[in-house]
Amino acid sequence: MITLSPGLASGCFVLLAMAQRHRMPFERMRAELPRYERIDVARLLEVSQQLAWLRANDSGQAVLTPRGERVLAAATEPLRLRQALLDYVEIVAPPWLKLAIDGRKKVLTFAPNDIRQCLVEAELAVSYEPHVVRFWDELASTARGLRGAELNEIGREGERLTLAYEKARTGRDPKWRSVESNSDGYDVLSVADRDDGRAVQIEVKASRAGAGGSMHVTRNEWDATELMPLHRFHLWDVSKPQARLAVLPRDALAPHAPVDSGSGRWEVFELPFAAFAALFQPVAV
16 A cells, blocks of 8 residues: 655655656656655655556656646645645545544544544645645545445445355345335345245345344334344344344344434434344354
């Protein structure tokens, strides 16, 4: 994974400015400029290309990309560093990015030292100036997008496991409803058993956090279960090579579900997998 530090970023900015003034092939840059303040120029070129700031034109010369021009156009070093950080998280999606969902303090406390130093030198560690707040809002927005994509991937993994499990249990091919529509209130449509064709609607929840995982049930998902006598929840623990499954009827979740009160109306509730720890069984699918 690419790392980013203030010194590395500064070296890249110098290299970008040089490429903007004097076009030359990458190999010539490596040969004529072997080091920049103790940093190998080959490393600077590698990072600048991986972050899509530099590319080779048809003649093999190093030229700035629109992204590289945007970085170089920033008026000050701190502003360049801010843009570099945004490019970095967009392209690399480093693990610490998820901390941004919880705000600046979390990132400054737990992010790698080089990243913290970048944030300090970019003048982002203090102040509530509008441009500083905008940076953290953009970082959090990127983190939420990454988190959403990860959760979607885990959810699809659970749904595939349910499809295989139901095929083995009933001998029939279940229908993957969530691919067709997100408004049905369930993910997979199966049947009661091999000799009983009654519909069984299945809402799938999956987690890679083991007993520390949790499920979120929306109002639509919960209300839909009232009209489906054989509805089931499939909870998949995919934290280990052999997945574990808990199959739960609506009645098992009902004691944990919220109720509307006064003028308030709930929209989603969270329930830990640990509440059903005794029901999980290893499944070979």
